[in-house]
Amino acid sequence: KQEVTQIPAALSVPEGENLVLNCSFTDSAIYNLQWFRQDPGKGLTSLLLIQSSQREQTSGRLNASLDKSSGRSTLYIAASQPGDSATYLCAVERYLFFGTGTRLTVIP
């Protein structure tokens, strides 16, 4: 069964810093990988979807990469802002198994 791990579990950074969140998965035979953010008590918001044929996706200050052979994905956030504070989760297909998330706090 697919297992998805996210490290670190929590991260605090000062505003303006660039940061990297990590996601690793045990079964490299995945289809797609998706990154989400979740604000406290809320549902999940999709950030980026990397299809199996792609190696990265970019949206604004976010860049996600995928290396299926090593079972890893990273989410890079440039010039972090207090509004980026949330829990970030990755999910791998098939059947969208989720990691436990990284809780990010950006300190003004």
Place this chain on the structure above:
Amino acid sequence: SQTIHQWPATLVQPVGSPLSLECTVEGTSNPNLYWYRQAAGRGLQLLFYSVGIGQISSEVPQNLSASRPQDRQFILSSKKLLLSDSGFYLCAWRRVDSPLHFGNGTRLTVT
């Protein structure tokens, strides 16, 4: 545009009572539908998914069941709730190879 509705937002139910959570999607047809549960301090657990009317796959054996009576309607049910059923329940939809979109969730507390 597509939207997903999930209700109720919060629910408090006694142990042994039945449960029915409903999710509907608008603006698309034949979506894949999902029910997830997020327990306090834990990750999202996939409970059920459906690729079509009447087609339900279960990922985790438990006290819950799901049904899809219409193309864009997904229902999560239980005949008798347990304390361990407490959690945050999320419905989601997607088209194949497209992003997964979530509803706002239902916070269930079983007392």
